[in-house]
Amino acid sequence: MSQTLTWGILGAGNIAGVFARGLTNSKTGKLLAVGSRTQESADRFGDTWNVPRRYNSYEALLADSDVQAVYISTPHPMHAEWAIKAAEAGKHILCEKPIALNHADAMAIIEAAQRHDVFLMEAFMYRGHPQMQKLVELIHTGAIGDVRIIQATFAFRAGFNAEGRLFKNELGGGGILDVGCYCTSLARLVAGAATGKSFADPTQVKATGHIGDVSHVDEYTVASLAFPGGIVAQLLTGVQVNAENEVRIYGTEGSITIPAPWNPGAGQTTKVIVKRHGEVSEYTFETEDLYGVEADTVAAHIEERQSPTMSWEDTLGNMRTLDQWRAALGLTYATEQPDGPGQQLPVHKRPLAVRAQTIMKYGSIAGVEKPVSRLVMGVDNQTNWPHASVMFDDFFEQGGNCFDSAYIYGGGLCEKMLGQWIKQRGIREQVVILDKGAHTPHCNPQALTSQFMQSLDRLQTDYVDVYMMHRDNTAIPVGEFITVLNEHKNAGRMRAFGASNWSMERLQEANDWAAAHNMSGFSAMSNNFSLARMIDPVWDGCIAASDPEFRAWLEKTQLPIMPWSSQARGFFTGRARPDDHSDAELVRCWYSDDNFQRLDRVNQMAQQRGVLPITIALAYVLNQPFPTFPLIGPRLLSETRTSLPGLSVELSPEDVRWLNLEA
Structure with a gap:
């Protein structure tokens, strides 16, 4: 049977009155309180709908411990802030449609509901007819x-x-x-x-x-x-x-x-x-009163925390489609621009801060004075402000402080998004920027300097914490690269530097040359490294460091690796099956008999430990006998959430060898 619920209405506009009338026809709901921005409007609404408790602020409504569920009826741009705050207050939530202005804000609301274990549904009352x-x-x-x-x-x-x-x-x-x-x-x-x-x-x-x-x-x-x-x-x-x-x-x-x-x-x-x-x-x-039916639907599905009437995934898909519709018209809202109203703060409208309950771990990289989060967020897909700010805010609040971008990502747009976010939040000294440049065919000292100066401008900073050469050019002696990188480091434009997609031999040669000439060498590297062996390079010029020889070298030198595709681009998420060839790139780069054997072992261990397979795959990278800072590339907040538990899984050296078919 549906449980009874005491309701509060957040907002006192026209639609709030419609819902209040609906509650009088509900079989399970009782209207207890209303919260408005003024006492006058709260009292007027309370007199009209016989509401016992009238509050002159939304905060006061959410502080009422007798209110079990809230109906959010504010204008669209306020939905996300107050839905998140309602979740934090432990209230079940029915949020008037649209649940938010855009898909990014909708993700933030759903993550808050998930984190605080409350019911959440977008209010499409027609679905209950x-x-x-x-x-x-x-x-x-x-x-x-x-x-x-x-x-x-x-x-x-x-x-x-x-x-x-x-x-x-x-x-x-x-x-x-x-x-x-x-x-x-x-x-x-x-x-x-x-x-x-x-x-x-x-x-x-x-x-x-x-x-x-x-x-x-x-x-x-x-x-x-x-x-x-x-x-x-x-x-x-x-x-x-x-x-x-x-x-x-x-x-x-x-x-x-x-x-x-x-x-x-x-x-x-x-x-x-x-x-x-x-x-x-x-x-x-x-027709029954659809708003009363809607309230009863909430009560009927409280235990599941969402309703099939309008599930969370349904809501996210709908918001994504609405974003696409607006994009086709070229319509954006002022509050979706970096310099728009309220954009100096995250969607919940509080100053950005790391949450008290975080499992993030940290390590160190020579030359970088700040601790570096063991997980690094890839900044290669965030090309609009709502998506970028929500993704970055969430990662920072989870304790992540290291962000990886590159000169070529999004034609420079990704660097601009990251730089704008750091400036807006005022957190330059709290984050570690890993930036890359000098990608083929512009891999030479002159192009490195030209691109790097542009990257600093896009990032709106006078230095990066770690700079990586994105590719190698074996036609150029290592000394020329080491020399120009030292010039930038000595000028204070980078705290440390490294190399991405360099061979073990060239890395060693570069650091030997630097030592012989009393210069700084590479402080870190960024090749592919994952439990799954990369069969074919994802992109031209890519180099993996997963083979036994490279791993032995990393263990000997203790050079930190900041590996890309640390989770093998979804190989361990359930997408890879020997009989499924629908993803051509996944097949080309990762399908092999030994990788499927590794997948079987990951699935076995995941079941034994009660975690997702992707958690075990990430833990393999984190539990190496040398420093690792895996890059993750979440497109969704849910992907960030499901990556984090890898930090909590401890693997013994025997576990690591067993997963890699070495035991």
């Missing part, structure tokens, strides 16, 4: 054959108000986030049902539309989506156009129409109409 369950059933049973085209429309013409949330860029205005999110979520629901899944993400998103000259938001727009299985969708939304606001689905044998898909009122009769080979079938439903 019986007609949606019937729709999925009809698709599953092939009522219209194979689904081919989905048409979903949700738009309205609002009176223009330059300061209102619908027409204000700073408030996340426009049709896509306000009501286009419904169309997107339904298309993904139907495409998923048609392909045997709970939802499906589009493989392509294209769009046209009108962005207002004054509002700078999408006032009306149409998107075309392509899904697996040959399914296409046409979505129409807007805040300056009237539309029929219905759903039509066309298949090989017929069609389905839902005339009132989004928000039928309590007591209203709705229909799902099926036409097949000239015959018409109608399924009718009497």
Whole structure:
């Protein structure tokens, strides 16, 4: 049975009132408190909806220990901050759609819910209507054959108000986030049902539309989506156009129409109409209060911490699609820019700080005075500010302080993102920057200097902690490289330097030459090093250090290695199977009999220790008899989270040898 919940409403606007009315029809929920920005508005709302406790701040509402669940009804840009703070306060969360402005902020909310073990659901109330369950059933049973085209429309013409949330860029205005999110979520629901899944993400998103000259938001727009299985969708939304606001689905044998898909009122009769080979079938439903149903859905799934009505992965996929829709129009919000309002702070709007409970470990690199986190975040995929800032903030809060980038990553954009973040957060002396340059074909002393000076400019700093040559050029004597690197080190532009993708022989030659000429040598290196043997270089010029001879040399010299692809680019995540050749690069670089034997042993040990296989694979790199600082390349916050436990797994020398088929 569903448990009863005492609710607090965070925000006192129109939608908050709609939810308050819904709670009066809920079987499980009781409205106890409201929090607003002023006592006057809290009291007004409380008088209207008979709310016993009225707070003049959101913080005070979250501090009420009798409030078990909160409904977040603030404007879009405030959702992430208050959902995270609600999770930290131990409250279960129903957050009005869209859950955040973008996919990055949505990730941060979900990670907070996971970390604090609370329920979280994005409030798409239409998903709880019986007609949606019937729709999925009809698709599953092939009522219209194979689904081919989905048409979903949700738009309205609002009176223009330059300061209102619908027409204000700073408030996340426009049709896509306000009501286009419904169309997107339904298309993904139907495409998923048609392909045997709970939802499906589009493989392509294209769009046209009108962005207002004054509002700078999408006032009306149409998107075309392509899904697996040959399914296409046409979505129409807007805040300056009237539309029929219905759903039509066309298949090989017929069609389905839902005339009132989004928000039928309590007591209203709705229909799902099926036409097949000239015959018409109608399924009718009497609507309950959808917001009351929504509250009951939260109560019913509290123990699972999420609901299949709108799961976390469904929410993330929907937000990613909305990001793509806006990107197709060239629409960004002011708060998504590095210099935008509030961007000096993380999404939770507190100063950046390492969390009290962190398992991060640290080591040292000669020449670098700061401790260096044993895990290093790769900065090679963060090309927009929301994604970059959320990923970097989370890694720093987890205790990570070392970031790896390069002159060539993102055409320089990745260095710029990292530099902008460090400047915005004011943490230059708290982080270790590992930067690389002089990649083939520009691997020579002159290009090294030219690129390095550009990198410093992009990074907005006068020095890097560790500089790595990205490649080697064996046509140039090692002394020429060592000389120019010492010049930069002596000038204070780098604290230490090293080499990436150099052979063992050239590394030794370079350090011998440096010692003979009373100069600094390489303090670290960055070749591939992982449990899985790299069969074929991932990129031209790549060199691995995983073979026995190289490992023996590292153990003898104790030269720290900061290895890339330390987790073999996903080989140990479940993606690699001998019969699965869908990922051509994974097959080319990592598929071999001995690697699959290593994978079997990783799976065995992971099961014995109750951890993920990827955790064992990373622990192998961390537990070597020489200093290692593995580079990880998470694209998602969940990937950072699942990498960290590798720090806590202790492997004996015998364990290490066994995993590597040496025992």
